[in-house]
Amino acid sequence: MSSEEISLRLFSLVKHTFSKEISNKQVDRIRWHLYPEIRITHALDKPESSAKPISVLRTPNIIKIMDTQQELLARSLGEGHRIIHGVAGSGKTLILLYRCLHLAKDNNLKKPILVVCYNIMLAQKLKSLIKSHQLMVPVEITNFHAWCYKQAKIKNILPNSKQNFIENLEQAVITGFQNKTIAAEQYSAVLIDEGHDFKQDWLKILSGMVDSETNHLLFLYDDAQSIYQKKSSLDFTLSSVGIKAQGRTTILDINYRNTQQILHFATSIAFDYLNDHIEDNFKYHKPDAGGLQGQVPNMLVFDNHQQEIIHIIKWLKQQHHTGVSWNDMAILCPSTAHLSAILVKELRDSKIPHYFIASSEDKKRYSPQSDFLSIIPLPSSKGLEFHSVAVIDSSNIMGNSDNLSDEIKRLYVGFTRATNNLLVTLHQKNVLSRHLTSTYNQIYNNA
Incomplete structure (x- = not known):
């Protein structure tokens, strides 16, 4: 039957007719209500807090759901290796969660499912989202180095010295895998988030952890957010590490997380500093805006750090007064080690409940549902999102001032954590501050 004949048959079954067709936006609203699993914000729903909830039952002006391409992709991912290259805020992690829950209901899988990322706090977030679901198959959610520690401990090959422990742990696991001390094919499925932050040897191990009978591997990637490795991320082909997904790569280039104003600001700041990649499929894609219209991000320059802090505290109080819960706000900074004691005092x-993240143990105890304002280093904020974000000391150069790529990438990650409101403050005068202020002025014609 032709599509026209199928349509006529379907319409003949409808007893009532309507004078007007519904619009695409109305269709999206219906999908938003019928299928909660495709909501971009569904996985981040928060419990009631001390603040009056925002839009708990009210749908937003623009429905933030997977588009039909994303929904089809999430529902139709089959066996084999799959790659998803998605810009920040495109729903990569949501698709990963959808895929994980789908596989975890398959009684035919005899081995656990591994969900692995680089960032400790993202792993904590993923655990909190999975734990409320009833699963038929065990799911192990971890960051890569915690997984290495577990594997090395089981085989009694942990490094003896605490000096250079992480590097020695990595090498112990690499060697253990190569000499088969650490067994391959331990998992029915391996799902890798933040794939851009993984080294070549790490990916060789993880691809080898997939059961050859099931062969489920999902690799999610966005090179614009690669901020951990000193060299350019993924400067090798994925086929060289055992990820065989030629012809099975999907690019998601619509950002749904941020307002159009925040996205425009973030991409304008970062665009010239984002690296190309060896494979065309993984070169930086400037995201299309699919988010709400919102307020212009605010950038303010102060004389000193203390002035920054005082203004941010005032801004946070204003946000909370309008109904934003504390756990939907965050202060992001290049490093919490550089924040003065005045912030905690203020x-x-x-009387602002807060959770200050300065160590690995702090990250492991992070709970997205707890009603606390989070103070987070920029790198650790990857994968998280908040209604209102203040990026403090944004012109602090942590590395080489001759090459701002790493600093800009960290800021790009921080800026794109804000779904609605973004405040950027700085006081240090340097090449980075000049880039930030001149770009901001060019965008908003304040020069």
């Missing part, structure tokens, strides 16, 4: 004096 937060305490203002």
Whole structure:
């Protein structure tokens, strides 16, 4: 039957007719209500807090759901290796969760499912999202180095010295895998988030962890957010590490997380600093805006750090007064080690509940549902999102001032954590501050 004949047959079954057709936006609203699993924000729903909830039952002006391409992709991922290259805010992690839950209901899988990322806090977030679901297959959610530690401990090959422990741990696991001390094919499926932050040897191990009978591997990637490795990320072909997905790569280039104003600001700041890649499929794709219209991000220059902090505290109080819960706000900074004690004092004096993240243990204890303002280093914020974000000390150059690529990438990650409101403050005067302020002025005609 032709599509026209099928349509006529379907329409003949409808007893009532309507004078007007529904619009695409109305269709999306219907999908938003019928299929909660495809909501971009569904996985981040938060419990009631001390603040009045925002839009708990009210749908937003633009429905933030997977588009039909994403929904089809999430529902139709079959066996074999798959790659998803998605820009920040495109729903990569949501697709990963959807895929994980789908596989975890398959009684035919005899081995656990491994979900692995680089960032400790993202792993904590993924655990919190999975734990409420009933699963038929065990799911192990971890960051890569925690997984290495577990594997090495089981085989009694942990490094003896704490000096250079992480590097020695990596090498112990690599060697253990190569000499078959650590067994291959331990998992029915391996799902890799933040794939751009993984080294070549790591991916060789993880691809070898997939059961050859099931062969489920999902690799998610966005090179614009590669901020951990010193060299350019993925400067090798994926086929060289055992990921065989030629012809099975999907690019998601629509950002749904951020307002159009935040996305435009972030991409304008970062565009010239984002690296090309060896494979065409993985070169940087400037995201298309699919988000809400919103307020223009605010950038303010102060004379010192203390002035930054005082203004941010005032801004946070204003956000909370409008109904934003504390756990939907964050202060992001190049490094929490560089934040002065005045920040903690101001937060305490203002009676703002907060969680200060300075160590690996702090990251492991992070709970997205707890109603606390989070103070997070920029690299650790990857994979998270908040209604309102303040990026403090944004012109702090942590590395080489002759090459700002790493600093810009960290800022890009931080800026794109904000779904609605973004405040950027700085006080240090340097080449980075000049780039930030001149770009901001060019965008908003304030020069």
